[in-house]
Amino acid sequence: MITLNHVYKYVNQGGTRVFLLRDINLSIAQGEFISIMGPSGSGKTTLLNVIGMLDEADEGDYLFLDQNVKAMKEKQRSALYKQHIGFVFQAYHLIDELTVYENIETPLLYKNYKSSERSAMVCEMLDKFNMVAKKDLFPHQLSGGQQQLVGIARAIVSKPTLLLADEPTGNLNSAQGQEIMELFKKLNSEGLTIIQVTHSEKNAAYGSRTIHLSDGRIEN
């Protein structure tokens, strides 16, 4: 599903070139549960952003579902990731002015689903995560774990093929974190491809494969 060939990403600081990603070669098949691990500054988040098409590689190829992402225009690219990719952040990043229901609904609005369809899909999510009673609450009224659940619900409500998670349990305590990881496992078994970035060995163990990054390079 995903292939990265000789991907480089760098920034120019003064006269020197600082590499964020060095010669990344990676292949990910559909249905896998990948964990990306590495110390701080190793480029994990950058790699995730490149895969998620939020950022661009400076050199190399990126093939997503056999399509060359780098060669695509902005419009095509955003259409692609809108359709296939959901993102979960460490800081949840919910829209504070919207309720739980509205937060989950928003991506469906951007995809122009009809009102009745939206209603069905959101309710399904709320049910699945046992959040029906909380649908009219605002993010600041929820605990960290609950907010992350909303973030995940929002990411998968439009049924993406790929879920990217950047340290999803980073701001949670161990009990909440475990709950999230169990959920990921379940989603993966239902067919969702998941790539997560994590610090924790314990979390990484939930995955089918682990990739280690160091200084922008894949270690093996």
Next chain:
Amino acid sequence: MLRNYIITAIRNLWRNKFFSFINIFGLSIGISCCMLIFLYAKDELSFDHFHEKKHQIYRIVAEIRSPDGKVNKESSTGMAQAPRFEANLPEIEDAVRMELTDFHVRQGSEVIEQSALFVDDRFFSFFSFPLLYGDPKTALQDPHSVVLSEDLALRYFGKTDVLGKTLQLKAGEDFEPFVVSAVVKNLPANSSIKADLFASMKLQEARQGGNLFWMNFYLNTFVTLREGTDLQKTEAAMNRVYNREAAAQISDMAKHYGYNEKVSYHLQPLLKMHLDTDYPTENGVVSGSNPLYSYILMGITGIILLIACINFINLTVARSLKRAKEIGIRKVIGGQRKSLVMQFLGESMILSLFGFVLAIALTCALLPLFNSLSDKALSFSYLLDVRLVLAYIALFLLTSFLAGFYPALVLSAFKPVETLYGKFRFTGKNYLSRGLIVFQFSLTTFLIVATVIVYSQFNYLLGFDLGYEHGRVMRVKTPKMDASQLEVLKNELLKSPSIQTLTAQNGGQWRTIAHVNGDVEQQFDIRGVSGNYFSFFGIPVVMGRNFSAAFPSDSLNSVVVNESFVKAAGWKNPIGETVDFFYENRKCTVIGVIRDYHYSSLLEKVSPQLFSMNPELKYKQVYLKFREGSRPEAIEHARAVVRKLYPAQPYQYDFLDDLIAENYSREAKWKQIISFAAILTIFISCIGLFGLASLSAEKRAKEIGIRKVLGASVSAIMRNTTLDFLLLVLVAACIALPLAWMAGNAWLQNYPYRISLHPFIFVGAALAVVFFALMTVSYQAVKAARSNPVKNLRTE
């Protein structure tokens, strides 16, 4: 989708109540100003549009060309033009004349003065002033009929159904009965013709013995032209008729009075009358406003709206830091730039809508103040006009778009990678916002200086020593009196201890000419006065002597002149010089010279003046000096005396100090307008600066947190944050002060007597602006300095 946007927008507004309120309020001020100016323009442009025949009605005006090339424009004619032009020119369908006059009306035991218009009997069919009662075709056929307005009928009779009732009016020498033949609806506010009482022109014609004189200019003549008439051909035809029929009168004027001016007649369209500044407005036509006022008012409101929009942009972009995260999120979950632009434009529309609603409320509240500033009587119902409503909708859309577009563009460009991972920094040195602040504060400084200058000049004019004593002086109008009647009146008046002295004058003064130094023509203002005039007003006689009873020939042959007269005539020894009133065949001798004093407004330099005790000039005014604190007694005593001696004379009085202040009513208006504009601009500029200051504080929150941790004190941090803005304001002051100096100088050139511009004014204005800026910024500075560094240094 729309619902999502609206919910987000409204909840956002609610969460930032203070900012939202400032934003909305600032915008509503700008919109409100625009609404008021639309009202004003609509009113100005609508004058006289209610007449049915408006496209056919013209006023006859005259251009008077003197042999030396000077052209004088008159908006009036004599009695002859209307009937003679109508008789000779088939394209003139109808002609009416209109003359301003005063009647004395007897109401019970009181006599009051009522201004009125003499009009030809077709007046009410010619103009569209609908009658409540009576027939427009017959209303003024009888010379002893009158037409009252609704208001006047109520005032005199307590009801409007007054056909057939009688009024005792004195037009000439005696009171005569006049019958009310019609009642007209109150004339609309936007009519150039305003009156409450109409009488028949036939009465005037009879009093003048049927002699139709061409060569004076004192009444208005209106004509209706047939449709499709060529204006120029008609004007040429009119002038031919004039030159033919008035030939005898023209040559007579030239022979006996040396009147060699050439008169030509033109047609002024009715609809152009109100806004035309070429021709003077007088004789019953209400003064048109000077378009200059309109332009300036429009300019000021345009600028205020612009500033309000600029502030809106500034404040919205300033708050955008808080929205950065949301923008990143929306982009990640599928929002494209276009949808985000729509979202933010929509938000600005919602904000504008609130601002608009508030503006309507503000406009209604401000309407009375605006009416007094603009000399109008606009009412709220004026707002309900289709064209105006459309204009307001256009204004609303324009404002939303103008104010919302730039922020929408900027905000929708944020990259999710930057905003979500805290790498977001508001790029650039924010030149636009800073530039806008400089612009606003330049304007504020300019207006503050302008206000101070206008105030100073106004107070200077009011406090100027006019060279004569005008305090505690009351003026009372009397019927024509000769010297002996004046004695009688004087003795009666002085019976009360409240009145100290009095003097008398014949009416006002007027400009005339005489010959000096042989046959050199000298122009001057002439006044007829009683003997103690100069001592009453404390005007010193600097050469020769005053009029004196010891010289009985004084009253016929002596005149007193002022210093300007002497200078204009070029006399070294004025005493004994001759002034030849050649057209009256009377030669007078100068017996004294008085010091120049400012008898008219300070807007003019002192002109040559001449005083005479000629008994032909009967006294029509007395001046009374009343004792300190005895004003009410003086008023009552004078009323009683006038009633006793002249029961048919309405009692009219005023105070010299009030009359003098009225001279400067225009300046008073300027004062109001400019201070109003200055206050608004200060307020709005401070709003703008507040926004920028808070943006800066948010930007630097992290930096300030670090400084605090490293040991910086609150005052050090405050100094740090305010210095930045001080610089901006000083730049603004440097730009504005020279401009203000130039503008102030130019304005002051209009006044022969003016203040000088002290540097203190400019320094003071700069200090004031800095003060306002500091007050605004200090709130943010204190807040930033006292913030908890821990909160700001947390990283996600």
